[in-house]
Amino acid sequence: DVRTGKERILHGRFLHITDIHPDPYYVEGSSIDAVCHTGKPSKKKDIAPKFGKAMSGCDSPVVLMEETLRWVKENLRDKIDFVIWTGDNVRHDNDRKDPRTEAQIFDMNNIVADKMTELFSAGNEEDPRDFDVSVIPSLGNNDVFPHNMFALGPTLQTREYYRIWKNFIPQQQQRTFDRSASYLAEVIPGKLAVLSINTLYMFKANPLVDNCNSRKEPGYQLLLWFGSVLEELRSRGMKVWLSGHVPPIAKNFDQSCYDKFTLWTHEYRDIIIGGLYGHMNIDHFIPTDGKKARKSLFKNL
């Protein structure tokens, strides 16, 4: 580790974890029909179980998050090199009686970031940035308020996330993070990096995103960041994993953003290893066609 000078063992393994959605209002034994917050279950199937219930539409009981991190600590922590953690660390806004507020979103993200720090840090009092296992978080569409909406930085929100994730983000990237809520983590110094990409700046559902062609657009600025970082990684002979919350597929991204992002991924195929995303809860993969993206981009331009 070039910063701490410590020796580190390389395992050739990493963890991708996403969409934890811990819900502090979850009550074991309450009614699933009342989003597991209140109410008397109408029948056996309507009882909210301790660790949650698949396909119920409820978020994660906090104990599910805690037991998951405990299991990771006991079974995986000492066998992995880094953790890619792709966002959505807050309950959904699905209870009119307890609407989700921005303060709650920041508080819960703080709690989860502290748990991840506690789990993977080296416990070095003098240096909170000293981790046994590097952690690379990215921003989810539920981690912002209002839902999906995220403006180009620097804003209160981008600064708040720099504060919440300050132990994960290299200090020299504070200003570019304030603008883009994206950053680069070197998981093997000089060799292997992971990009934490704020995909909300290209997400169709973000009302502040219109396209990726005008310089004022968040997506345009993000692609400026993305292209510059890829070029620098290439010049250093490094390889890189891409990561973010919303998968860069045509269904989710504005067309011009999808074409440009896919084209960057294609033209830097000498250094990009792959992309890891969350948001959709369904475990699957999508092949994206760089050549087709180029054609579509120039046709539309």
Add this chain to the structure above:
Amino acid sequence: EQYSRVQEEGATDNGNDENDLNRISDHAMAASEAHIMGAKPSNKEAYMGTVRDTHYRKVWNKLERVDVEDVEGDEMKKDKRKKDRKKKKPINKEELIERYSIVNIGGSVIPTFNPAFRIWEYNISAIANDSGFVAEEYKPWDEFFESLDKVMEDSLLEDSLSENEMSSSNNHLEINSRKAEKRKNKKNKKDDKTIPIEMPDKYKLGPAYVPQLFTPTRFVQFYADLEKIDQALHNSLAESKDVFKYEVEYTSDEKPYSMDSLTVGNYLDLAGRLYEDKDAWEQYVEWSFASSGYKDD
């Protein structure tokens, strides 16, 4: 609102308004869909069906056209391909693979289905005996990110400047504004730094395409079977930590994945197999929902 506004104004230039309306409704639908992401899952099998019938079918079609010389095929395949070849130009497999990249979408901890996460394994053999890395040669990133911050700042300034220019020139040269607009568009495309240049030939394909240092070699998918855990919790008075656990759901090197590595070529072959082989597809869909047994209503 936009729709009614356009209707009232009477669509002047149909094409543009049509596009605008499509884009607005597209964004609005994505927003509403993103909002209900938190509710009970629905139409997810239908979504996986579109993944198969659009993305995987396209790959399968192209794989079917891979030039026979590239692939040892049995006689049947050769004949079939010869017939197909008359229809469309054959494709070189390397070129086909090179045009794709893979977006991996993870299972989640939230019990939309069962809680899940993934361990990825990657090739480090070359680095083990690579004494090439010397800490002294390490190049810090401060300078780069300082300059990048300036690039982003300048591009925003540039935009407001060019906007002023455009508005002043348009005011007193109304007649030329269309030409100026055209000139601006051409200039924009040329100096649009968010469009990459083609990868120079001197760079070789990276770990996603050719097995080498950092190529992903295997993955292990973990999940927590909540139904089983809940039953165990009720059947015994054991502590949660003795009952709650993740277990291996599947790995990339077992059927039907049977991937000996995780390069783009391996993924394209898998996509083709999943499109062609019904049993493999059904197993894939069951795992995509973290073995929760999810079905559309």
